[in-house]
Amino acid sequence: MDRFYLSRISNTSASPKKKFPIDSPDYESSELGRRPASSAAAEGDAAAELRSAREDVKQLLKSTSCHPILVRLGWHDAGTYDKNITEWPKCGGANGSLRFGVELVHAANKGLLNALLLVLPIKGKYAGVSHADMFQLASATAIEEAGGPKIPMIYGRVDVVDAEQCPPEGRLPAAGPPSPAEHLREVFYRMGLSDKEIVALSGAHTLGRARPDRSGWGKPETKYTKNGPGTPGGQSWTSEWLKFDNSYFKEIKERRDKDLLVLPTDAVLFEDSSFKIYADKYAEDQDAFFKDYAEAHAKLSNLGAKFDPPKNPDLPSSPRQDSLNHGTHVALEYALRIFSFAGEYGRYLAGEAAHQHGLLVAEGLEAEPAMVGSHASLPNSSKRQVLVGQQQ
């Protein structure tokens, strides 16, 4: 197998055994999910590809309950946007940069490798869907499938092409800053978002959990998370954390249940007088929350995006038959590349942080002695089956 993912963009090849210190140029330019060269021919029909990719995401959600982490993936790709920088892609935002190792290892992104490993096999089937589109499609579909509102999405985002185009670390919000309201405004105003949008988007925490071994927040497990679904553990904001509704606002307002999480940046939504207007409204009126959430989510998904041209999966189109067969072939190629990357990435992380990801379970394989948690190296053996279900 070639070392495509681990090669520098300049095509210098990396040895299969090579480790990637965080500041190494080889590591920085490593890319998870670069389009295999052979897929370039299969452009197919853009809207049909988007629809088909959306169906694949729905199947993935059914089999893995990975809704929350897909939402977090889309948010973290888009949320690096800086409206004060006019040049693309220096402005950051929804441009697929999160697939590069250099950005994936930002502290705020801990755990998101799991999300990439889930969506990239789907991305690999659709040459006409960019990584940036794939991340946003996965996120919006996860919200909708969890019972949330229909998000008025458009697609056609252009991807950044190398690691040097990734944003600097530190553009995403911290959960426990000294002045949470001030911090949220500083970060979200930089993205061009308003108080109303800050509150509405925070409502995405109706889904999912925080894990001490990723963000450092939350309990190791609660009565709501100890049995999964998905990888057990963590602390959720709501009791039904795979259902998108307005219970996040109700729970934070009432604070009745010690098993539910309230981050300082969640609590401030009911403490700051401007945020509170919206938080109170959303706790009372789910329809109002859904309406504002859908608008804010769509806006977030477009931050910093360059569209070429804008596409809408819900418009009629005529799918090309051959793109399906080709897509299957490309998906297989993609899967092989991902597992290769994962092995290298796992080896790199093993020394310090592999236990914090806990995502890959290789059936019939013993983890290498240096590996901890559920990480295992992924040798290029077709006889060994890699299970990626239940990752989130």
Ligand code: HEM
């Ligand atoms: C307002 C500032 C925000 C802060 C400080 C924040 C912080 C966090 C933290 C600390 C976690 C736990 C991560 C982990 O331990 O795995 C988390 C998870 C999550 N965040 Fe946020 N977040 C913010 C805004 C958002 C927004 C705008 C969205 C989406 C629109 C979002 C969606 C999610 C989701 C869905 C999860 C659960 C992920 C999972 O279960 O794997 N967050 N967030």
